[in-house]
Amino acid sequence: MTFPERELWYHFLREYPIRFRRQKPIGEYIVDFYCAKARLVVELDGPYHGVRQQMSDDETRMKWLESQGLLVLRFQNKDVVQNLYGVTTEIDRVVKERCEELGTTPPSV
Secondary structure, three states, X not given: OOHHHHHHHXXXXXXXXXXXXXXXXXXXXXXXXXXXXXXXXXEEEXXXXXXXXXXXXXXXXXXXXXXXXXXXXXXXXXXXXHOHHHHHHHHHHHHHHHHHHHOOOOOOO
């Protein structure tokens, strides 16, 4: 895992009331983090995600994941490092929202 992935995992996702898995294979892809109960993928993007080819690959990947009924949240690595609280607050909000939409039990965080 990259430094930002470790930060997010060890300071939030690992202890989150709903299980997240890291480096989860889904189809031909491996996503950074996955929450099955919320059908949520969390991806952290480094600087190379701004390169034209990588942006195109990311778009293809995101469309395929969404076609599987998954919601993809993307954050820049720098956002995790500089504003971990803001990133974790957004993830928590989306998990709760998704659980409500899907009729699963939302976490009590």
